[in-house]
Amino acid sequence: FTLLTANSPITEMKAKNIDTIKTLITIAHTDGNYLGSSWLDVVKCISQLELAQLIGTGIRPQLLGPPSKPYFPSPLNNFTSLGQHNSHQSNSLNLSSLDPSVKESIGETSSQSVVVAVDRIFTGSTRLDGDAIVEFVKALCQVSLEELSHPTQPRMFSLTKIVEISYYNMGRIRLQWSRIWQVVGDHFDRVGCSPRQNIAFFAVDSLRQLATKFIEKGEFANFRFQKEFLRPFEHIMKKNRSPVIRDMVVRCVAQIVHSQAPNIRSGWKNIFSVFHHAASDRDESVVALAFSMTGKIINELYAEDFSIMVDSFQDAVKCLSEFACNASFPDTSMEAIRLIRTSASYIDANPQMFAEGMMDDNGMVSEEDRAWVRGWFPLLFELSCVVSRCKLDVRTRALTVLFDVVKTHGNTFKPHWWKDLFQ
Numbered sequence: 001f002t003l004l005t006a007n008s009p010i011t012e013m014k015a016k017n018i019d020t021i022k023t024l025i026t027i028a029h030t031d032g033n034y035l036g037s038s039w040l041d042v043v044k045c046i047s048q049l050e051l052a053q054l055i056g057t058g059i060r061p062q063l064l065g066p067p068s069k070p071y072f073p074s075p076l077n078n079f080t081s082l083g084q085h086n087s088h089q090s091n092s093l094n095l096s097s098l099d100p101s102v103k104e105s106i107g108e109t110s111s112q113s114v115v116v117a118v119d120r121i122f123t124g125s126t127r128l129d130g131d132a133i134v135e136f137v138k139a140l141c142q143v144s145l146e147e148l149s150h151p152t153q154p155r156m157f158s159l160t161k162i163v164e165i166s167y168y169n170m171g172r173i174r175l176q177w178s179r180i181w182q183v184v185g186d187h188f189d190r191v192g193c194s195p196r197q198n199i200a201f202f203a204v205d206s207l208r209q210l211a212t213k214f215i216e217k218g219e220f221a222n223f224r225f226q227k228e229f230l231r232p233f234e235h236i237m238k239k240n241r242s243p244v245i246r247d248m249v250v251r252c253v254a255q256i257v258h259s260q261a262p263n264i265r266s267g268w269k270n271i272f273s274v275f276h277h278a279a280s281d282r283d284e285s286v287v288a289l290a291f292s293m294t295g296k297i298i299n300e301l302y303a304e305d306f307s308i309m310v311d312s313f314q315d316a317v318k319c320l321s322e323f324a325c326n327a328s329f330p331d332t333s334m335e336a337i338r339l340i341r342t343s344a345s346y347i348d349a350n351p352q353m354f355a356e357g358m359m360d361d362n363g364m365v366s367e368e369d370r371a372w373v374r375g376w377f378p379l380l381f382e383l384s385c386v387v388s389r390c391k392l393d394v395r396t397r398a399l400t401v402l403f404d405v406v407k408t409h410g411n412t413f414k415p416h417w418w419k420d421l422f423q
Helices: 015-030 036-056 100-108 112-127 130-148 157-168 174-192 197-216 225-239 243-263 268-279 284-308 310-324 330-349 351-356 367-389 392-412 415-422
Strands: none
Touching (some): 036 157, 197 225, 197 243, 243 268, 310 351, 330 351
């Protein structure tokens, strides 16, 4: 009855259709907790309503490019523009030829009352219960995929709304937010790997904004939700081969490190994973930026507060090993090996921190062996990998550093550690 999702042309819209739209929006606002899977019909209607609003302003919907920015309440309103848009070229519909009643009906879709009512659905999503908000988010993601799959002019209306409601609902209890992010994170995985570069770019930048806001909140001990939140960056870096998008991912993660380093906890594992994927790249700018940030973390942030970053140590040395094995950039390889040598000093100075940190071994490793299992052994193993994988000059340098580490710090090794080392 809204006529928005029917086969009839929108130029047949009557007053009764407008009344139906308003009623549907009101139901969504007042009874959203009881809609369940019917949220999909509501969100489809809202998506098409946006097209009707654009028709009312005289813009051809089939010529719409992506919006330049989603709306955000301050301070989250500084999204990067997507560049050139052809939304407002002089391709308007000839509304003057329509019946006056139809013109009035189409114009009513853009009325202040309708616009405010639609916005209220999204801003009011914080009042939905735990199950309803998940259904709402699922519906938004499904409609967003449909919008983005248009063969010539994809739309990003629902994607911007996903970003908005993620911001609005970030204050929910961890259990509810985890269910929301499971859906939203999977959507960012898909959209961030879109073959359309402007869509993927927008998704990555949106993810950066949300991640920055989320990490600002900090993370309690023994919680690892930052790790889940940052996982889409890893997925996009692993699956998207576009040099522009890969560069964008590295820059976004680098900016998060610059601005939020004191608040990052479990997220360090994802950050090193992103840089690990960048380390084997053939694009010099991607490798250079990723290695620059990795060096900053090892030289500065580890030195300032190693205790909150100790759980990421194995990921750090694995990342450095990957940089060392990139044959395209020999200078970076040598510097990476030097940073592995520097990392050894953090184990030597802080063995107790490896015993105190969070463990993934379910208590199978004794406290006195944790510095070996989580520190020395991963470091020496990665050096041995460089020795076996790389060109002669790099492997020679890695072998020299390996023996230097053993010679300098071997006096602290326990007898059974030596057995592990030689096996």
